[in-house]
Amino acid sequence: MQKKIETVKTLLDAIPFIKKFNKEIVVIKYGGSAQESPLLKEKFAEDILLMYLVGIKPVIVHGGGPKITEMLDALKIESKFIEGQRVTSKEVMRIAEMILSGEINKEIVSLLNSHGAKAIGISGKDAHFITAKPKDFSRWGLTGNITNVKAEVISNLIHEKFIPVIAPVAASEELGHPGYNINADLCASYVAKAIGANKIIFLTDTAGVLDKNKNLLSTLTKADVEALKADGTIHGGMVPKVDACLEAIEGGVEKAHIIDGRLEHSMLLELFTSEGIGTEIIH
Numbered sequence: 001m002q003k004k005i006e007t008v009k010t011l012l013d014a015i016p017f018i019k020k021f022n023k024e025i026v027v028i029k030y031g032g033s034a035q036e037s038p039l040l041k042e043k044f045a046e047d048i049l050l051m052y053l054v055g056i057k058p059v060i061v062h063g064g065g066p067k068i069t070e071m072l073d074a075l076k077i078e079s080k081f082i083e084g085q086r087v088t089s090k091e092v093m094r095i096a097e098m099i100l101s102g103e104i105n106k107e108i109v110s111l112l113n114s115h116g117a118k119a120i121g122i123s124g125k126d127a128h129f130i131t132a133k134p135k136d137f138s139r140w141g142l143t144g145n146i147t148n149v150k151a152e153v154i155s156n157l158i159h160e161k162f163i164p165v166i167a168p169v170a171a172s173e174e175l176g177h178p179g180y181n182i183n184a185d186l187c188a189s190y191v192a193k194a195i196g197a198n199k200i201i202f203l204t205d206t207a208g209v210l211d212k213n214k215n216l217l218s219t220l221t222k223a224d225v226e227a228l229k230a231d232g233t234i235h236g237g238m239v240p241k242v243d244a245c246l247e248a249i250e251g252g253v254e255k256a257h258i259i260d261g262r263l264e265h266s267m268l269l270e271l272f273t274s275e276g277i278g279t280e281i282i283h
Contacts, residue, residue: 014272021271022055024198025158027253029188029244030108031063032205034261044203045115047267048163052117056271057158060119061166061191063184064104068096084237085135088142088181096181097123100167108165119163122153124170125179129153130187132170132180144170144180146187149194158195166191185244193251200248201270202241203261208279209234209242220281222246245281256281 028048034040051058065086069079072095080087088096105121112119124130132144157164168187170180185202192200209217209225212233220228225242228234234242238258245256259266259278269277 013274017272018054021198023057025057025059025192025195026051026271027059027061027188027192027195027197027200027248028267029061029063029185029200029202030261031065031184032203032261034203034266035062035064035104036066037262040261040264041111043264044261044267045111045117047265048112049115049117050268051271052163059154059158059164059166059191059195059197060108061168061184061188062100062104062108063168064096064100067104068092068099071095071099082139084240085140085143085183086181087140090142090178093142093178093181097167097169097179101125101169105165105167112163112165117163118161119165120157121165121167122157123167124182124187127153128171130170130182130190131173132182133172134180142178142180144182146170146182146190149190151194151196154191154195183240183244185240186247189244189247189251189253189256192248192253196252197248198254199257199271200245200253200255201257201259201267202244203266204241204258205260205262206238206258207260208258208277209238217279218276220279221283222249222281225281242281249281249283254282 034044048058072079101123109119109121129150131148132146135143135145154164168182168184170182207216211217241258248256257270257278257280259270266277
């Protein structure tokens, strides 16, 4: 009986947060172990369904770098990276789009729908809702920077009670162009800004942003982030994550969260408990 009472208390503790985020849009960047582990995939689907059922409007943007590299290796096509970003030739673009818009996107959509959600998969090429230009064609080829997001495309899907699942592939204004491979973190930020999201959550393979002693930093401002980048505390793969967070909050998103996607139900712990579990970046 005590265990049942504790379960009820947990539900009651979540009520203020459920009230607060009801009808709010939350963008989730889905990647890392959470996207690879069969168990964590199931937990992710359960979390999204619960958020959806209590009135939150989730929008998912996913990555897929490891699977793209795996396919390129199988086809004996070399993977090249400059400053952590993939160099995208026309040949690599074909594979990237096949993996992102095909295999990964449809797997996530199917998983959510099998749990009772109402998910729909799209890429930036659909309705040309994300357009881009080359980041630097001479260096990165068809790796792009987003120039525009048509918010109404996602807003219409949300209005129709869909959970949009977005592959980070963008269209070009140029006729017959193969499109652009977009960094999924930045894609999530641009989408969050455009659709007026309340929050953006990045699922990663770390506890959050750590100080030099590996302690979790629970709340950071833009000034804190810039100082930590300057002194080397934030480095490597965390730099594009925090840059994407700053991009979002400077665009009007209230809070950005970097959380550990390796933990079961990490999104619910971050959203529905007062302590949270990761790093929140605020104005």
